[in-house]
Amino acid sequence: MPLHVAIESDTGTLDTRACERLVRETGAPVFYSPAFLRAFEAFPLHSVERGAHILVHDGAGRAHAVLPVYLQRGVDPMGALAANRPGALDHPVLLSHVWHCYETTIPALSPEAARLAVDAMGDLAGEWGASLYGAANVGADSDAARLLGAAGLSGTPLDRMWSMDVSGLDGFDAYLESLGGKPRREMRRQLRRAEEAGVRARELGVDEADLDGFVRLARATAGSKHDNADYYLPGVFQGFLGALGSCASVIELRVDGRLVAAMASLVDNTRYHLWCLGVDDGACNGFSPTYVLLAQSLRFAFAEGRPTVSAGRRNGWFKARYGFHSTELQVFLS
Template sequence: MSTRRITVDVTDRIDDVDTVQWEQVATESTAPVHYTPAYLRAYQTSPLSPFLAARYVTVTEAGRTLAVLPCYLQKQGDPYGFLRAVGIEGADGPALLGHNWYCYDTRVPVRATGPGRRARVLGTVLDALRDLAAADGARTAGLVSVPEGDPVLDVARDKGWQVAPIVTRFQLPLHSGAGGAFDSYDSYLATLGARTRRTIRQYLRRAADAGVTTAVEAPRPDLLRTVGDLTRRTAAKYGSAGMYPESAFTDFVMALGDNARVVRVDRGEQTLAAAVVLLDDERLHMWAGGTSHATLDGFSPNYLLWATEIRTAIEWRKRWVEGGRSNAPMKTRHGMRPLRLYACVAPSGG
């Protein structure tokens, strides 16, 4: 067992950390795009939801970064009521949370080996999060949207933190258990139910007959304004249009560089559906999008948008499509698997 001292460093600017080592830890632990310095820099500069302060936690040993965690001090820690719904009290006030509510894959990226050592490092991060929250005057310290089975949940339970399932996320594996992968969109369609498969193929034919085209391209401000408008109009049906403020949305996505692409469905000069997808080494994330019509000329622009996103992920040899949270009927029809997400919150006063 190593006798070298593990230390914790905290800064409020991503560029004040060793971003080379930060990215190495994120890559080695297969953390999603939300943990890349590019994403964190974009969110710090153009936050989609205002925060009081950012805290970037790094755990090091002998100059080598072992674990990282971005967290945010928020005026209101439970904007969607997820924590209140499972009986976690005190989350309405200031809270220090990792990651943020726009990330549906919260984890503590760590490259320590061996379960005992990993648990020690994870415990160090949780202790630091709790102490930082107290120093910041936050009522709540915790992690949100942690996937079921993540080892940090067991460490939190051992420390007496409240751990509870809050919402479900959906993933589409583009590989088999034996390591094989879909070699085409048609091979993926063959795995779906007959009715869904028939509907998608019918929509693709009708859209082609109507002169509809699809494209995947790098973000541009003018294009992002269209995507943002469609996203807000669609999100308004569910009371969440405020998640995508116009100026911050455009600036945030532009700052992501190669980590973002725009997928669009057009008929002539009209964009019928569009989305921003996020990219990392293993995943295509269906991040934010919307459509102008539920159905049009006998087809659904949204189904075409999904088809283009999934086809793109297959062609780019991604291992997963991340479907985000909610809308279970649509996602399960497309072969996505549910994964429960948990919150773990430090005990009050602890």
């Protein structure tokens, strides 16, 4: 059956059930779910001039590939354009996916459908006057990387993504036993100190969590560590989290009722994503909140039966110490 390409300008015209089925069948992460795409459309986490969803379908209407693309100018939080195409920073570029996605792929049922989606992206870049097009945060050894390379896009290293297969572990205690002696003892010591400090941890839905408090902590942490507080745009980020619904939750750590650390987590069919966090180190006397957030998130991941825990980018030394393995991420540009 021949395949056809459609350009959907907004999520209102997307066939939600078809896209959900495609994401499930291809094993694509939560960043490609209709809920995430709708949330970004309503609350764009960074500036975009135009957006579209490239949909490849057959004559019966079945979705075979979907590729979200965004025309943007001067948006480069990871320095990908500055390092590879500095002249493009002042011009519109068409990229997939959004910068807050650390696992970019091409959800497709076949190589043919994926190729059609990438070709359509190139055509759309020409129509929209983009100076270049491409994809960021693509696994270096993925099918998407090979297809983008075959399409003539040049891939260069960008960062590393961290994940852990926990399917063979029977809960958090088994996870602790799988660690080396020093990391295991340090985790237990930090959890004991947190308990002595009166830390209370809860996982809350986005309709119950203190989203303003989370964004305040996340902005402070991003600003002090990466000089990038606006990765969490005030007002916009709260709205985005709220729009995700059941795809997202927030782990809150409180001492005497005060919010001292928080982590926003995302879920899909197979993964529990430790997406982003914020901490008030000055309010965490005698313990490190990062250990407590990791322990709590792993407990919830085990309870929900997610075989993979994804921990995003950066802080590799800590993640490697606690069982996560890295994958090289690349940026592909025309």
